[in-house]
Amino acid sequence: MKNINEMDSHVNQNESSNQLSGKVRRSFRRFIRVAIVLLLLVGGAFFYVRYYFVFGSGVKAGTLNYVVKKGYVFKTYEGILIMEGFRTESRGTLQSNQFVFSVDNANLADSLMRLSGRHVELKYNEYLGALPWRGYSNFIVEEILSVK
Structure with missing residues (x-):
């Protein structure tokens, strides 16, 4: 009985660590998307002011x-x-x-x-x-x- 409970807790730990790593990956992807959008906006504003303003x-x-x-x-x-x-x-x-x-x-x-x-x-x-x-x-x- 102890072995089954230990296996269940080990599986639960793996699932929670997988969920945590999935959340970290999603957060990192979101950060990258926001950073790219911000870089494009700043670059576009710089280009406009430098060459068209x-x-x-x-x-x-x-x-x-x-x-x-x-x-x-x-x-x-x-x-x-x-x-x-x-x-x-x-x-x-x-x-x-x-x-x-x-x-x-x-x-x-x-x-x-x-x-x-x-x-x-x-x-x-x-x-x-x-x-x-x-x-x-x-x-x-x-x-x-x-x-x-």
Whole structure:
């Protein structure tokens, strides 16, 4: 009789340990799922803020130097606007103020290509990071405000 009771208690212990290990496995799986969802949300928020959130916007005026279409894989429109005035990075040197920008609208880029050498005012948006298909610069020109 003692052997049967001992076997029953041993079986009950195995069942309870199996139930406990099953609960631990389910808890661990749930933790992993929650962690993956949180990582995806944080990663998505970081990507949005870094590459799609408009950090600043404004207007720059100056002489349009050039706008070109270039790139190895992604052909993007890049340009330089030379603004009035000079800046000095070190004592005794002069350098013109250049505004390096990208254009993600092909029609706008074609219009800018025809305005090379003219005084223009450009409205732009500034992003925290550059995307390869949007251009090399963090500054994306949105429209031409005036041409002189």
